[in-house]
Amino acid sequence: MQTKIALTSLASISPLGNNPEEIWNNYLSGKSLIKLKDYYGEPQFVAQIPSNLRVEIEYLRNSDSKYKALDETVLMAILVSREAIKKAGWNSGDDFGINIGSSRGATQLFEKHHKEFIETGKAGTLASPTTTLGNISSWVAHDLKNDGPEISHSITCSTALHAVLNAVAWLQSGMANKFLVGGSEAPLTAFTIAQMHALKIYQKPSNVENFQYPCRAFDFSKTKNSMVLGEGATVACLEVGKKENALAYIEGIGYATDDIEHNISISDEANCFQKSMKMALKNSNLEDVDAIVMHMPGTLKGDTSEYKAIQKVFGDNLPMLTTNKWQVGHTFGASGMLNLEMAILMMQHNQFIEVPFAEKQNINRKINKVLINAVGFGGNAVSVLLSKDF
Incomplete structure (x- = not known):
C-alpha cells in the first residue's frame, strides 16, 4: 500500500436491515435470521431481507418505467449506492468510479426469461440487456448520473472484496480520487438453491437438530455441511488520504x-x-x-x-x-x-x-x-x- 485509503461511508441491505443501529442490534441479539421458507413447494432454509425493504425495492421498480424490467440485484445496488454517496457527501454527477459486482448476477431474470423461452420458443426483447454482467454498475451509474469509470466483474464469493482491490489500484494510480465499490446478490431462487444442493453443501431441514441455528459456521463439531443462502447488497465509498468522515x-x-x-x-x-x-x-x-x-x-x-x-x-x-x-x-x-x-x-x-x-x-x-x-x-x-x- 503506497498510501492509506479512507472508507468514508457504507450502506447495505441485508437480513440484518439497512440502518447501522438496526444492524448492530441484530448482531447483538445473537439470533439467527435464517428461516425455513417454502420455495416452490419444498421447505428451504434461507435468510431474506425484511419485508419493509422489499417494499422499498418495489417502490423503486415502479418509480421509473426504465426500472420495471431490472433484476433485484440491480435495484438493491441502486438503493444502497444512493444512500452511500449521500452519507459520504458525494453528489450525483460527480466524477467517481463504480465497481459493483455479483457472483450469480440476474438469477431471477435469467430463470424467468429461460422459462418463457422454453414455453414459447422466443426470448424477450430485454432478456439480454437486463442480464449482462455489467448491468449492475451501468445502471447505478445511470441512476447517479456518474461520469467516472464503470466496472463489473464476477469472482464468485470474493467478488465484493475484489472490487475493493481493483478500486485501490485505481486510487493509488492517480487515475481516480473516489470509488464506489461493493456487491449485490439475490440468489434465493429454485435453480440456485438446487445447484447448492447438487454440490451437497446446503443445509437440509432433515439434518437440523437445533433449528435456532441452522447454519453451523465456525462449529467444528458438525458432521455435515450446513451452508444457507442469504440475499443482500453492500457498497462503500473509498477516497485517497486522511478524511475527517472516515469510518476506517x-x-x-x-x-x-x-x-x-x-x-x-x-x-x-x-x-x-x-x-x-x-x-x-x-x-x-x-x-x-x-x-x-x-x-x-x-x-x-x-x-x-x-x-x-x-x-x-x-x-x-x-x-x-x-x-x-x-x-x-x-x-x-x-x-x-x-x-x-x-x-x-x-x-x-x-x-x-x-x-x-x-x-x-x-x-x-x-x-x-x-x-x-x-x-x-x-x-x-x-x-x-x-x-x-x-
Missing part, C-alpha cells in the same frame, strides 16, 4: 489463488488464504490484529481449511475470530462487503460479536484493527486489513 482506513490488501484439484475445492490448509493474509499484513505486526471476520460459510471443508490457514499465519496468538454466515446466510458476491461492514461496526462500538455456539474465546482487547477474509469457487482469496486510525 484500508491499511493492507492481499489476494491469492489456490492450486486446486477440483472445481469447487480449496486446499486443506487454504494456501490461498495464507498468502492473501500475509500480503495484507506485510507492513503490520501480527499482534496488532485484534480480530478477523472470517469467510467461513458453514461447510466442512471451507470452515476447517480457513481456520487452519489462520493458525498457520498467526501461530498460537490468534486474534478474536468471528463470522456472520450463521446469522445472515451466504450472500455470495456481496458477502465480503457484509464482512467489512461487520468489522467497521465492531471497531466503532469497540465490541466483539461472537458466534454463539462456537468455542469460547478470550475477549479482552480493544478493536482497532480487523482483518476481513473472502474466498470463492476456484480458491480466489482476498484479505483486507482495516484500521481505525490513519
Whole structure:
C-alpha cells in the first residue's frame, strides 16, 4: 500500500436491515435470521431481507418505467449506492468510479426469461440487456448520473472484496480520487438453491437438530455441511488520504489463488488464504490484529481449511475470530462487503460479536484493527486489513 485509503461511508441491505443501529442490534441479539421458507413447494432454509425493504425495492421498480424490467440485484445496488454517496457527501454527477459486482448476477431474470423461452420458443426483447454482467454498475451509474469509470466483474464469493482491490489500484494510480465499490446478490431462487444442493453443501431441514441455528459456521463439531443462502447488497465509498468522515482506513490488501484439484475445492490448509493474509499484513505486526471476520460459510471443508490457514499465519496468538454466515446466510458476491461492514461496526462500538455456539474465546482487547477474509469457487482469496486510525 503506497498510501492509506479512507472508507468514508457504507450502506447495505441485508437480513440484518439497512440502518447501522438496526444492524448492530441484530448482531447483538445473537439470533439467527435464517428461516425455513417454502420455495416452490419444498421447505428451504434461507435468510431474506425484511419485508419493509422489499417494499422499498418495489417502490423503486415502479418509480421509473426504465426500472420495471431490472433484476433485484440491480435495484438493491441502486438503493444502497444512493444512500452511500449521500452519507459520504458525494453528489450525483460527480466524477467517481463504480465497481459493483455479483457472483450469480440476474438469477431471477435469467430463470424467468429461460422459462418463457422454453414455453414459447422466443426470448424477450430485454432478456439480454437486463442480464449482462455489467448491468449492475451501468445502471447505478445511470441512476447517479456518474461520469467516472464503470466496472463489473464476477469472482464468485470474493467478488465484493475484489472490487475493493481493483478500486485501490485505481486510487493509488492517480487515475481516480473516489470509488464506489461493493456487491449485490439475490440468489434465493429454485435453480440456485438446487445447484447448492447438487454440490451437497446446503443445509437440509432433515439434518437440523437445533433449528435456532441452522447454519453451523465456525462449529467444528458438525458432521455435515450446513451452508444457507442469504440475499443482500453492500457498497462503500473509498477516497485517497486522511478524511475527517472516515469510518476506517484500508491499511493492507492481499489476494491469492489456490492450486486446486477440483472445481469447487480449496486446499486443506487454504494456501490461498495464507498468502492473501500475509500480503495484507506485510507492513503490520501480527499482534496488532485484534480480530478477523472470517469467510467461513458453514461447510466442512471451507470452515476447517480457513481456520487452519489462520493458525498457520498467526501461530498460537490468534486474534478474536468471528463470522456472520450463521446469522445472515451466504450472500455470495456481496458477502465480503457484509464482512467489512461487520468489522467497521465492531471497531466503532469497540465490541466483539461472537458466534454463539462456537468455542469460547478470550475477549479482552480493544478493536482497532480487523482483518476481513473472502474466498470463492476456484480458491480466489482476498484479505483486507482495516484500521481505525490513519
